[in-house]
Amino acid sequence: xxxRRKFIQTIGGAVTLTAAPMLLESCAxxxxxxxxxxxxxxxxxxxxxxxxxxxPNGVMLVRAxxxxxxxxxxxxxxxxxxxxxTVCTHKGCEVRLLPDALECPCHxxxxxxxxxxxxxxATQPLQRFAVTENSxxxxxxxxx
Numbered sequence: 336x337x338x339r340r341k342f343i344q345t346i347g348g349a350v351t352l353t354a355a356p357m358l359l360e361s362c363a364x365x366x367x368x369x370x371x372x373x374x375x376x377x378x379x380x381x382x383x384x385x386x387x388x389x390x391p392n393g394v395m396l397v398r399a400x401x402x403x404x405x406x407x408x409x410x411x412x413x414x415x416x417x418x419x420x421t422v423c424t425h426k427g428c429e430v431r432l433l434p435d436a437l438e439c440p441c442h443x444x445x446x447x448x449x450x451x452x453x454x455x456x457a458t459q460p461l462q463r464f465a466v467t468e469n470s471x472x473x474x475x476x477x478x479x
Contacts, residue, residue: 366432367395373402373477380408380473388416388473392448394432396421397475406464406475407432411448418475419450420462430461437461 367387371378378399387395388410397406397418405421407430419437421429428441436453437446445454450461465476 369395369397369408371397371399373399376476376478378402378406378475378477380475382470382472385473392434396432402477405429406477407437408466408473408475409448414449416466416468416473417449418464418466419446420464422462423457424452424459424461425455425457 369380369384371380371384378397380397385395385408387393388408390410391412392410394407394409397408407419407421409417409419409432411417421432421437423430423439423441423444425439425442425444428439430437430439430444430446435448437448437450438444439457442456443454444452444457446457446461447453450463452458452460467474467476
């Protein structure tokens with residue numbers, strides 16, 4: 336005999352399995368991410384992998400399996416490319432990239448698009464990395 340509890344568990348499982356692909360797809364398409372390789376000094380992103388940066392204020396996340404942090408790479412209108420650490424300077428949580436800010440989900444710190452602190456408790460700006468661009472690629476210098 337099927338109990339009410341077992342019926343609810345079965346229905347709940349079926350709904351979860353049905354909805355999971357849609358939820359995961361929406362998460363995966365939200366932010367362009369480049370998974371590159373850190374060569375000890377830099378991360379090079381071919382222009383063919385950086386289509387998200389073609390638009391004014393375009394943004395993408397850069398991750399390298401052999402580099403400890405993610406980098407927010409954004410093309411700021413009138414200022415060019417900027418590369419920022421995604422590690423909050425308050426307690427080390429990973430900040431969220433929003434259209435017009437970066438926010439820490441742990442304690443509420445907010446940063447401007449250039450990494451400057453807009454709202455505490457953080458008091459230091461996000462770490463910036465030097466960025467150069469040539470006809471073939473975008474290069475983020477992460478070590479001197």
